[in-house]
Amino acid sequence: MPAMAKPPNDETWTAADLFERLERRDKFFLLDVRNRDEFARSRIEGRSPLPAVNVPYFEMLEEGGQDDMLDSVVAYVERNLADHLPSDLPLLAVCAKGGTSEIVAQGLRRLGYASVNLAGGMEAWSRHYLTRALLAGRELAIYQVSRPARGCLSYLVASGGKAVVIDALRHLDPYLALAQNIGVTIEAVVDTHSHADHISGGVSLAARSGAPYHLHPYDGIHPMDLRPATIPYQFLRDGQTLAVGRIALEVLHIPGHTLGMVAFRTGDYLFTGDSIFIRSIARPDLGGKAETWAPLYGRSLRRLVGLPGGITVLPGHFSSLDEADDAGRFAAPLEELKKRNDGLLALERESEEGFVRYLLESLPKFIPEYVDIKRVNAGFLEPAEEEAAILESGKNVCALSQAYAASGGGAS
Amino acid sequence: MSQAFDKLFDARGLSCPMPLVNARKEIGKLELGQVLKVVATDRGSVADFQGWAKVAKNVELVAQETETTEAGNVYAHYVKRTA
Numbered sequence: 093m094p095a096m097a098k099p100p101n102d103e104t105w106t107a108a109d110l111f112e113r114l115e116r117r118d119k120f121f122l123l124d125v126r127n128r129d130e131f132a133r134s135r136i137e138g139r140s141p142l143p144a145v146n147v148p149y150f151e152m153l154e155e156g157g158q159d160d161m162l163d164s165v166v167a168y169v170e171r172n173l174a175d176h177l178p179s180d181l182p183l184l185a186v187c188a189k190g191g192t193s194e195i196v197a198q199g200l201r202r203l204g205y206a207s208v209n210l211a212g213g214m215e216a217w218s219r220h221y222l223t224r225a226l227l228a229g230r231e232l233a234i235y236q237v238s239r240p241a242r243g244c245l246s247y248l249v250a251s252g253g254k255a256v257v258i259d260a261l262r263h264l265d266p267y268l269a270l271a272q273n274i275g276v277t278i279e280a281v282v283d284t285h286s287h288a289d290h291i292s293g294g295v296s297l298a299a300r301s302g303a304p305y306h307l308h309p310y311d312g313i314h315p316m317d318l319r320p321a322t323i324p325y326q327f328l329r330d331g332q333t334l335a336v337g338r339i340a341l342e343v344l345h346i347p348g349h350t351l352g353m354v355a356f357r358t359g360d361y362l363f364t365g366d367s368i369f370i371r372s373i374a375r376p377d378l379g380g381k382a383e384t385w386a387p388l389y390g391r392s393l394r395r396l397v398g399l400p401g402g403i404t405v406l407p408g409h410f411s412s413l414d415e416a417d418d419a420g421r422f423a424a425p426l427e428e429l430k431k432r433n434d435g436l437l438a439l440e441r442e443s444e445e446g447f448v449r450y451l452l453e454s455l456p457k458f459i460p461e462y463v464d465i466k467r468v469n470a471g472f473l474e475p476a477e478e479e480a481a482i483l484e485s486g487k488n489v490c491a492l493s494q495a496y497a498a499s500g501g502g503a504s
Numbered sequence: 505m506s507q508a509f510d511k512l513f514d515a516r517g518l519s520c521p522m523p524l525v526n527a528r529k530e531i532g533k534l535e536l537g538q539v540l541k542v543v544a545t546d547r548g549s550v551a552d553f554q555g556w557a558k559v560a561k562n563v564e565l566v567a568q569e570t571e572t573t574e575a576g577n578v579y580a581h582y583v584k585r586t587a
Contacts, residue, residue: 127555149521150556153528161525188548192521478547 103197104211105184107220111240114138114413115420120182123207125149125196126214134241134486136186136210136217139414145176149192161192165199174203183207189215215481217241221266224421226406227361232339233274234361236406236421237266243410243487244290245422247363248278252337256280258356258363259408260293262480267297278303280334282341284365284408285353286311286321288378288462289488291480292469295323306334308345311352314470315379316463322471328354346396348389349374349490355396362403362426368396369407370415370424372495373435377455378462386448393439397430405429409488411495434494454492461486507567507582509541510534516545516578523549524556527583531563534585539566542581553581562587 105113113120114136122144124131131146147168149161155172156164169177177183183205185193190213200207210217218241226234233250239261246259248270255276257267260283271278278301283294286307298305308328312321330345334356341363344355349366356363366374373393376385403426410422417423430436438450461483467473468483475483489496513530515523523544530540542553550568557565566582 127551129551148552148555150524150552151559153521153525154556154560159525159529161521187520189520191519195521482547 102206102208103201104209106211107216110136110184110210110217111220111222114240115416120184121145121178122184122186123147123177123193123196123200124186125152125193126186126188130188130214130485134214134218136184136214136241137413137487139412139416143178143181145173147173149187149196152196161195162199162202165196166202169200169203177205179205181206184210186210186217187213189213214241214485218481218485219263221261221263222420223266223270224419226421226423232358234406235270235274236423237261237270238410238422239290240413241487242290242484243412245406245408245410247406248276249336249339249341249358250274250276251339253277254279254337256282256334256336256341257294257297258282259284259287259365260297262291262293262484264293264297264300267293268300271301277301279336280304280306282306282328282334282356283311284355284363285350286314286466286469287366288466289409289459289490290484291465291475295325295471308352308354310347311350312470314466314472315351315381317467317470317472319470319472321469323469328352330354344395346392348376348385348392350379351385351388353392357399357403360402360404361406362396362399363406363408364396365408366490367393368405368426368429368433368436369409369411369491369495370405370422370429371411371433372491373433373439374409374490375455375492376451377458378490382452382455386451387444389451390439390444390447393436397426397436397439399426402427409490411487411491435492451492454494456489456491456493456496459486459489507541507569507580508539509582510538511540513540513542515542515549518544518546520546520548520552524552527553527581528556528560531583531585536585536587539582539584542583544579544581545576547577547579549581550579553583557583 152168156168158164185197187193194209197207197209235248281298307325332343333340341356527542564584569580
């Protein structure tokens with residue numbers, strides 16, 4: 093077990109503290125006091141299912157029946173909740189911004205529970221990023237920058253003092269800090285595709301770095317609006333190579349999840365974007381054209397699995413923290429995934445038509461916000477911070493439904 | 505046209521849970537049938553007042569409005585005391 097980075101705090105956990113505990117599979121109980129819709133849409137999930145209960149704070153206030161929130165919490169828990177709370181586990185109280193859960197945690201402590209508050213609430217959790225080195229050579233270094241609450245993965249690839257960032261997420265500090273720490277200049281920013289589940293940081297990171305931003309032109313057209321994007325971008329095309337210091341990234345056009353989806357390959361590393369994930373594969377319906385795109389997608393996946401050599405897959409998302417290896421990295425050999433990835437097993441098992449059927453029978457619920465998020469990524473909408481955070485609340489649902497079967501989350 | 509109300513409660517600048525906690529106390533001071541207008545800057549108050557009105561037995565959420573100002577959005581909740 094790794095040494096604890098900081099002394100344990102028995103009243104407050106930061107988002108980083110929470111992440112450490114999730115990775116270690118520490119046992120604790122979640123008391124989420126946001127309203128029921130919010131809880132259904134996004135909750136804190138661990139490497140294994142977390143025991144949890146959701147009681148909106150206004151129910152505690154009303155049914156606790158006191159003028160004061162703290163008194164109401166105490167009254168409500170004693171009367172209605174005590175039978176549902178474990179006495180032998182820490183209770184993590186969570187709300188939207190951390191203010192109300194602070195009072196709830198205080199009330200629980202007054203009753204003798206070991207209760208802690210998540211500082212900054214789900215807002216802070218959603219903004220928490222983590223950077224891990226996958227490979228740290230002088231010739232080639234690859235860093236995985238993840239946003240655990242959303243299951244989003246992005247990469248900084250460095251060589252000879254230069255770097256390219258792949259699928260930059262909305263908050264730029266992790267990339268700017270990393271580039272500074274390892275002493276590289278960001279020379280290019282690329283998106284594997286126009287994202288539906290989150291707001292890309294690509295255009296703004298490119299502007300901050302004075303670097304060009306690249307996207308495949310098919311994804312420069314909003315699939316529902318049929319309007320060309322207004323963001324500045326350079327066209328990616330199949331077979332093109334992007335030079336990064338002493339290495340090159342090869343572009344592979346792999347339509348399916350979107351029409352302009354690309355993968356990037358350098359040596360044995362394949363940045364698959366939203367095509368092959370660790371446990372599952374991406375859904376083909378977020379552009380509203382699943383029947384048309386599904387056959388293209390099958391062909392794209394066959395192209396990827398046919399790549400020679402010992403390819404390592406570096407995906408654009410995870411659906412569950414337990415897709416990480418023991419070091420917390422979301423990466424796996426393609427040969428291994430062919431034996432255990434649900435989508436790749438279906439690809440191997442089914443005929444072309446059978447695979448299309450598999451795809452169309454495995455579509456999770458469509459998330460309406462995704463249409464607007466694509467509008468933001470095309471440059472049509474410019475939401476302020478609060479609106480942007482609301483659009484992005486909830487974890488990504490970019491994979492087929494098999495990815496969510498075991499997570500116990502609200503996505504499926 | 506704006507919704508009618510009997511009393512105004514200003515919860516601007518307050519963060520969760522205080523807009524709801526304080527509004528609930530103000531409701532207790534109203535006569536039956538009177539409407540309290542609560543103005544808040546906390547975006548979460550929109551869903552929270554809806555959820556609270558469903559569980560509270562003595563109120564009805566009559567209307568909600570969003571007003572965009574230079575300082576940001578202001579959310580108005582009109583709550584009638586029914587019991």
